Amino acid sequence: MACKDPEVDLWTVPLVALNVRVRKQLGLYLNPRSTVAPDWMAVAEAMGCTYLEMKNYESCVNPTKAVLEDWQARCSDATVGKLLSILSDEVERKDIVEDLRPLIDEDVRKYLDNQKKKAEPPLQVPEVDSCLPRTPERFGITLEDDPEGAPELFDAFICYCQSDFEFVHEMIRELEQTECRLKLCVFDRDVLPGSCVWTITSELIEKRCKRMVVVVSDEYLDSDACDFQTKFALSLCPGARNKRLIPVKYKPMTKPFPSILRFLTICDYTKPLTQSWFWVRLAKALSLP
Known part of the structure; x- marks a missing residue:
């Protein structure tokens, strides 16, 4: 719940x-150099x-993060209100x-x-909780998870919307059921x-x-789930330094390509002249350590 006081x-x-989540999001907006909007x-x-x-x-890998940390360390007026004022009024x-x-x-x-809690005196705990060790919060979330062993790991998470599921099936055939032998995480198939x-x-x-892998289409642009997944993945690798996120375009689009992905190299299935290289390039990118 947001603070509305x-x-x-x-x-x-x-x-x-401001915690790490907000600082990562600021980096997503400000790190890419832009001639249109003011950046970091x-x-x-x-x-x-x-x-x-x-x-x-x-x-720096994340210049926005470095700027905020240095400003916070050297300036006594480095406050949330001052930051909002800079973003809204000074850099528009x-x-x-x-x-x-x-x-x-x-x-x-x-x-x-x-x-407020730090300022309050500590409470006396009358007795120690002697219940058994609790089960990890998130275990057994995929079909192949072993509750007593290591969690199931994947080469790639597939971000897609339901209307593009036919192409996801083709991706499974080309990347899992061939000599590539990659392991894909397809939510509707693998998650309990x-x-x-x-x-x-x-x-x-x-x-x-x-x-x-982000399967980009007109329908993808209207999906709240895809939007969340894409932004979350980008927040883990500001500036796409480690090639963590790979956009895939498999059919023509009538809507503009999402601006948040424009700085990433696209794997384009719509070009007939390069279509024969498509799966090889994608498999190689997913196979990198």
Whole structure:
């Protein structure tokens, strides 16, 4: 639940209140260099960074993260309110503020709650809980999971919408049932029913799958699940430094290609002249360590 208390002055809340999730999301918006919208360099300049400092940030994997950490360390006025003011007023990135405000408000609420708890005297615990060790929160989520062994791992998580399932079947035939012998995580086939979709999806993408293949189509653009999966995967690899996410276009589109994926190399099945190389290229990319 977002923090909606009008009495909370964000200008007094230190930047440390923002957790890793929000900082990763800021990196997704600001790290890619853009000639259209102000990027991390504009934010760094507004925070008072020098030319030499910004040149040094350019060599970072996540320059936005480095800028925020340095600003937080050196400036006493590095607050959540000041950051929002810079984004909205000084660099004119109100789109970022609008998209991330619910997450930011939630972090602020949690931070203030934690500060309040620290100020309260500790409670005396009358007795120790002697119940048996609890079962791990997420085990047995896929068909091949062994509750007493290692969790099932995959070469790639397939992000798709239901209307593209025929192409997913072809992908299974070409990548799993040939000499490629890759192991794909197809949600409708491999995940056991009864668990929270968002929790299980995050677990699979982050901890069980080396990469994620995004089947991009007009229908994909309207899918909330695909949008969540794509943004979550991108948050794990800002700037796509480790080739974790691979977009696949298998049919012509009438809508614009998603801007969040435009900086990634696409595996295009719609080009007749290169179609014979499609599966070889995709299999090789998924086979990398």
